[in-house]
Amino acid sequence: MSVVPAIAALTAAAVASTPAPDPTPAIGWSQRAHGPALSPRDPSSDTKLASSNQSRQTSSLLCKPTQKVFGFLPYWSGTTNIRWDLLSHVGVFSLGVDASGNLSNTIGWPWTTTINTARANNVKVILTITNFNPTQVLSLMTSTTARNNFFSKLRTQVLAGADGVCIDFEGSTSNGWPTQVPAFLQAMRAYFDQQRIPCEIHIATPAVNWSNAWNFSAVAAQADYLFIMGYDFYGSWSTASGPSAPLFGGSFNVDNTMRTQYASVLTTSPQKMILGTPWYGNQWDTSTSAAYSSVLAFTQSVTFANAAIAVGTHGRQWDTSSRTPWYRWQDSTWNQVWYDDAESLGLKYARAKTYGLGGVGMWALGYQGATSALWDAIAAQFPPVCPCPADLNNDRSVDDSDFVLFSAAYELLVCPASGSCTADLNVDDFVDDADFVLFAQAYEQLLCP
Secondary structure, eight states, X not given: OOOHHHHHHHHHHHHHHSOOOOOOOOOHHHHHHHGGGSOOOOGGGOOOOOOHHHHHHHHTTSOBOSSEEEEEEETTSOOTTOOGGGOSEEEEXXXXXXXXXXXXXXXXXXXXXXXXXXXXXXXXXXXXXXXXXHHHHHHHHHOHHHHHHHHHHHHHHHHTTOSEEEEEEOSOOTTOGGGGHHHHHHHHHHHHHHTTOOOEEEEEEESSOGGGOOOHHHHHHHOSEEEEEOOOSSOTTOSBOOOSSOSSSSSSOHHHIIIIITHHHHHHOGGGEEEEEESEEEEEEESSSSTTOBEEEEEEEEEHHHHHHHHHHHOOEEETTTTEEEEXXXXXXXXXXXXXXXXXXXXXXXXXXXXXXXXXXEEOTTTTTTOOHHHHHHHHHSOXXXXXXXXXXXXXXXXXHHHHHHHHHHHHOBOOSSSOOTTOTTOSSBOSHHHHHHHHHHHHHOBOO
């Protein structure tokens, strides 16, 4: 039976009792490799923090990619040339945490200019927390005192302007610290829920589950998203040159990561998987000009922006096995740079979409330079879709089935501390008469734009 009579009857009452709508408001090795290469940002240039609700109300109507796009923003990088319209999350990188749960190297947080820009573009700000010392990580996770201290201090930083946190703990797994991750994340979620603070929980996870140290499905059960670091298959430690993120080829590659390493998550909750990709490459001195040559020495890490310039001089090679580009030149010895460009990244993005992943990401924002090529690769695979907030069941129409969902949410009135609240159309953390007015207007149009 149609609910049009109910819509009509209730709208008049809602309009009479509802104020006018709110006015429109005015990672570990890579960090060490890339950190010194770019000038540090100046957090002191940040301005006053905008109202979160006002910004979200305006930005919620922007067209955004169909999947999540998570970009890490290192403190040494800048925000110039970032396509905010193609991002869903920006990962502020990073604050450190020690074994006792104390935070360090707060990098000028909160970055109010970055937060305001993100909010204006409907991009969630995720605060990255790092520790690359396995002994400290294990102590933090297994000590109730240290863990609670960490959560308390993290609460303050989240309330300063973040929408969530990303845990980036790395290093040898020989002491078993990854086995503690599910319980650690579960305790973190319980803490923020008890505090009634909305907080997305992300975690950076490795491309290969060496020694089966990780239980990825158990981790996924506690996290909102897993940022899979689908890179560093070759690096400073390698004895042969090769791609940081081979899509295929060899025993381990990006396809193997998604299909085999994360098979349990791919089966149960692929929407939580974010495939991280490298916007950088690696340079070596090599013995010969051949692909996968033996290495004489690792030279440096190279951002895509610099690689894109150099390849114009040296000529682009294409490795059909890994589906990645590289280039070479000879001076006193042979030099090789293997990197990712729009073509190779586009293939990985397409593969992630084929597997039904929740989205893709990159290490790191700023490394793309002024070129639009890498952004175009994202837009090609995940074209922005304009929102239709009242379409609660995502079938691109606003009809009776949506009204049923809205009515159920209306009965709850107050949005939960965590999780989605899709019926909160004006994003004020309540489902009330003001939202009903907006729903009724959308219902009259029926089809989403």
